Amino acid sequence: xxxxxxxWQRATAAVMAPLVLVHxxxxxxxxxxGMSAADILSRTRDSFAWAAFYGLFxxxxxxxxxxxxxxxxxxxxxLPERRVDACIVFFGLVLAVLxxxxxxxxxxx
Amino acid sequence: MTTELxxxxxxxxxxxxxxxxRVPQRSSQTVLDVVTFVQxxxxxxxxxxxxxRVGVCGSxxxxxxxxxxxxxxxxxxxxxxxxxxxIGPLENLPVIKDLATDMQPFFExxxxxxxxxxxTQTRNDPIAQIKPDTxxxxxxxxxxxxxxxxxxxxxxxxxxxxxxxxxxxxxxRAWTLLNDERDGGNIARLQAIAGTGGCHACHxxxxxxxxxxxxxxxxxxxxxxxxxxxxxxLKGEIKV
Numbered sequence: 152x153x154x155x156x157x158x159w160q161r162a163t164a165a166v167m168a169p170l171v172l173v174h175x176x177x178x179x180x181x182x183x184x185g186m187s188a189a190d191i192l193s194r195t196r197d198s199f200a201w202a203a204f205y206g207l208f209x210x211x212x213x214x215x216x217x218x219x220x221x222x223x224x225x226x227x228x229x230l231p232e233r234r235v236d237a238c239i240v241f242f243g244l245v246l247a248v249l250x251x252x253x254x255x256x257x258x259x260x
Numbered sequence: 261m262t263t264e265l266x267x268x269x270x271x272x273x274x275x276x277x278x279x280x281x282r283v284p285q286r287s288s289q290t291v292l293d294v295v296t297f298v299q300x301x302x303x304x305x306x307x308x309x310x311x312x313r314v315g316v317c318g319s320x321x322x323x324x325x326x327x328x329x330x331x332x333x334x335x336x337x338x339x340x341x342x343x344x345x346x347i348g349p350l351e352n353l354p355v356i357k358d359l360a361t362d363m364q365p366f367f368e369x370x371x372x373x374x375x376x377x378x379x380t381q382t383r384n385d386p387i388a389q390i391k392p393d394t395x396x397x398x399x400x401x402x403x404x405x406x407x408x409x410x411x412x413x414x415x416x417x418x419x420x421x422x423x424x425x426x427x428x429x430x431x432x433r434a435w436t437l438l439n440d441e442r443d444g445g446n447i448a449r450l451q452a453i454a455g456t457g458g459c460h461a462c463h464x465x466x467x468x469x470x471x472x473x474x475x476x477x478x479x480x481x482x483x484x485x486x487x488x489x490x491x492x493x494l495k496g497e498i499k500v
Contacts, residue, residue, distance in 0.1 A: 152461050153500040154454040154493045157486065222461075226421035232456065 156218050163215035170208045195257045202258040209250030217243030265340060267294055269306065270348040274355045278346065285343065291324050291331035295347060295359065308359035315473065318407030321414070322359050323348040328414035330473040350414040366410050366429070373430035374452045377437060378445025388442050400439035403432045403481050405474045412468035412478055424457030428468035428478035431459050435481035438488065450489050451498045459485040 195201045221239040268278040299306040310320035315333040353361035412428035468478040
């Protein structure tokens with residue numbers, strides 16, 4: 152890891168910390184209130200706030216997790232650094248696509 | 261008290277094996293005494309490295325019952341459970357023969373981390389007046405007693421997993437020089453430790469500070485280097 156990746160990982164961690172707390176609070180609220188999927192979707196649909204909240208979450212997770220997996224691959228596999236970098240770019244993109252698809256599913260439809 | 265020790269010593273190079281010897285146990289006996297006994301009384305072909313025998317030179321470090329230690333200051337009574345000792349070469353370094361490792365990678369990483377003093381004055385200039393109570397001098401003093409024994413390097417998981425990683429000793433040296441106001445090589449030094457294998461590879465496992473025979477804390481130095489390099493990068497003083 153170099154200083155640039157270090158800063159990205161720390162910055163995304165700082166972004167995620169409050170988002171995780173809100174996310175957990177939302178899960179507690181939704182389950183305690185006995186909300187159905189339809190109830191939840193009625194609140195999230197067309198909501199710019201939820202789209203921005205979870206969109207930022209997905210972006211931070213994709214960057215943060217990819218850098219973490221990069222460290223694991225460098226330390227635990229014999230793969231050369233360039234190949235590791237290619238793998239983690241792909242991994243980060245997969246996380247982002249899956250995450251944004253889920254965000255779109257609860258906000259747009 | 262056991263009167264005889266069962267001592268397993270690494271014999272051969274990288275693909276060697278442990279061989280067991282019987283060594284008389286004595287009071288105030290050090291691990292280096294045990295190794296020396298084997299060489300002088302049982303097998304003179306045993307290779308190992310030592311010089312001062314009093315914890316100054318840093319040349320006698322070996323793996324003792326699974327942990328890297330300076331053998332001249334490690335008492336047998338403190339480490340030999342049930343009268344048994346297993347003594348091997350330092351880990352994370354190539355083995356030359358028996359208990360002697362090749363320290364070249366260790367010192368090459370000192371060079372890579374810009375561990376050499378970069379003077380800003382000549383011998384003709386007046387001697388610099390350094391106040392001992394400034395924060396930077398205190399930080400330098402906290403890490404300056406490193407004896408280059410390689411114990412931290414052998415204890416470090418990150419060194420084991422990442423061949424590029426500079427290791428605790430080289431980074432602690434870099435931190436010492438960063439805090440030395442007489443030194444003029446700090447930008448090049450920050451540049452050297454901010455890249456791949458630099459200070460940011462450290463996972464803060466802290467084996468270095470736990471096993472350092474001089475009771476130094478390389479983890480603290482490395483954490484400080486992470487902050488210092490991050491600040492320099494954000495200011496545009498260094499690039500990666």
